[in-house]
Amino acid sequence: MKLVILLLISATALLAANARPDPDFNPIRLRSEGRVGAFVNNCESWRLASEVNNFRSWKVVPEQCVDYVKSYMTVEVGIQTQYEYDVGTVVLEAIEYLNTVSPAKGKNDTWLFDLTDTLLSSLPYYSRPGANYGGNPFNETAFNEYIKEGNSPLVPNVNYLYKDAQEKGFKIVILSGISEDLRPVVEANLNKVGFAKWDKLILKYKPGMPTKDFKASERAQLKKDGFKVIGNVGDQWSDLLTGTNAGKRAFKIPNALYYS
Amino acid sequence: MKLVILLLISATALLAANARPDPDFNPIRLRSEGRVGAFVNNCESWRLASEVNNFRSWKVVPEQCVDYVKSYMTVEVGIQTQYEYDVGTVVLEAIEYLNTVSPAKGKNDTWLFDLTDTLLSSLPYYSRPGANYGGNPFNETAFNEYIKEGNSPLVPNVNYLYKDAQEKGFKIVILSGISEDLRPVVEANLNKVGFAKWDKLILKYKPGMPTKDFKASERAQLKKDGFKVIGNVGDQWSDLLTGTNAGKRAFKIPNALYYS
Incomplete structure (x- = not known):
């Protein structure tokens, strides 16, 4: 839980610091930080990737997307x-x-x-x-x-x-x-x-x-x-x-x- | 163009008149009115259906979704x-x-x-x-x-x-x-x-x-x-x-x- 929040804060800070195109997207850096895969920074994109079968075999809805999924299903x-x-x-x-x-x-x-x-x-x-x-x-x-x-x-x-x-x-x-x-x-x-x-x-x-x-x-x-x-x-x-x-x-x- | 607007107005009126679950979804009625297929009432759903390959071989972005696609790509x-x-x-x-x-x-x-x-x-x-x-x-x-x-x-x-x-x-x-x-x-x-x-x-x-x-x-x-x-x-x-x-x-x- 703490780890996820930390990652989210890091990701947000990194993202916020940069204009598009996003140099912090750099997968080499993300990978060296162990963040590729955990890096769901957009729940819309996560849902699309799953629907299209680009993103497979996930076990749970990512913590940062639970509220998003709740809204998607109920609002x-x-x-x-x-x-x-x-x-x-x-x-x-x-x-x-x-x-x-x-x-x-x-x-x-x-x-x-x-x-x-x-x-x-x-x-x-x-x-x-x-x-x-x-x-x-x-x-x-x-x-x-x-x-x-x-x-x-x-x-x-x-x-x-x-x-x-x-x-x-x-x-x-x-x-x-x-x-x-x-x-x-x-x-x-x-x-x-x-x-x-x-x-x-x-x-x-x-x-x-x-x-x-x-x-x-x-x-x-x-x-x-x-x-x-x-x-x-x-x-x-x-x-x-x-x-x-x-x-x-x-x-x-x-x-x-x-x-x- | 006129036809599309008319269909949109009809669809909106029909939809607005009813609470969920939507009786006007009824495909039998939609079909008899020639509206199945033309019935894109939600551009998010249209894009998802296309990405997932549920909706195939479309020729143009539906007129009512052009602004949506523009935003998706540029905003x-x-x-x-x-x-x-x-x-x-x-x-x-x-x-x-x-x-x-x-x-x-x-x-x-x-x-x-x-x-x-x-x-x-x-x-x-x-x-x-x-x-x-x-x-x-x-x-x-x-x-x-x-x-x-x-x-x-x-x-x-x-x-x-x-x-x-x-x-x-x-x-x-x-x-x-x-x-x-x-x-x-x-x-x-x-x-x-x-x-x-x-x-x-x-x-x-x-x-x-x-x-x-x-x-x-x-x-x-x-x-x-x-x-x-x-x-x-x-x-x-x-x-x-x-x-x-x-x-x-x-x-x-x-x-x-x-x-x-």
């Missing part, structure tokens, strides 16, 4: 939060794409959806002090308790895409790293917020396997079973880039709370 | 523009990655750089009234005239990454859709801003070929010639995702001015 700008605008824009774009494709007759052409923070939001969980908008390390036990409450709200507006794809005759497959043990509560939660049916809801039945690997292997299995992924919707790049059958088009739902 | 927030912070963050992340890799002995392990808006900026061109910060359709003749002036400035701070990769012993390959005819001016411009040497500077010697295809074929050729791309740096997803030999890691430099 209305206009009539929605910036997060909600960002999700809505992706949903509209995905619907645009959906309008250009049709399921092949007699085939299992599929729209594949991730579950957590793609269909069901974990924002209420991340709003709790223990999670601190992603500023604290992930606590699997506490997170599973949240899932068990069965009260996750909708990720805003993704339901329109889901419904459109279903009505158009695509198979709907939901693929999640949530444990198979939690199936009853997950199904009830999906029903409660308006997802009435699906063709497959695949939950993690291989407890030891990393979710990324599990999802990749399940997508490969889907392919073997004839489920060709046309549209792939997820909030993590691991949903969208890893392995085969990752979709003709992928749509990345924003997520500033965690990277997995 | 300092703190001591840099947001664009400059965004580029700097990617550069630092790329240097972090560079620090974890070394060129294999006797091999041509390569860092591959795009040219325009990865090493040399076209912001002065896009600031001209004819280009209007990407709000006007691309004018190839005018753009080539700009290149011929030979005064393109550095994309800020990418030089540090370039230099570090070179000093570490990686081959440096620059791959661009700019015409081979312009080689002398491009080389002089690179030298002028501090890029003194490279292993290959590949300019488009196949005038008829779309740049995306040209780059993909040249990357495949590089592979055949033993140039294995370790880091790939570009401002367009077509630099980073298309074809083989696209790099062990790709780094997307932001670009809000155009999509190609």
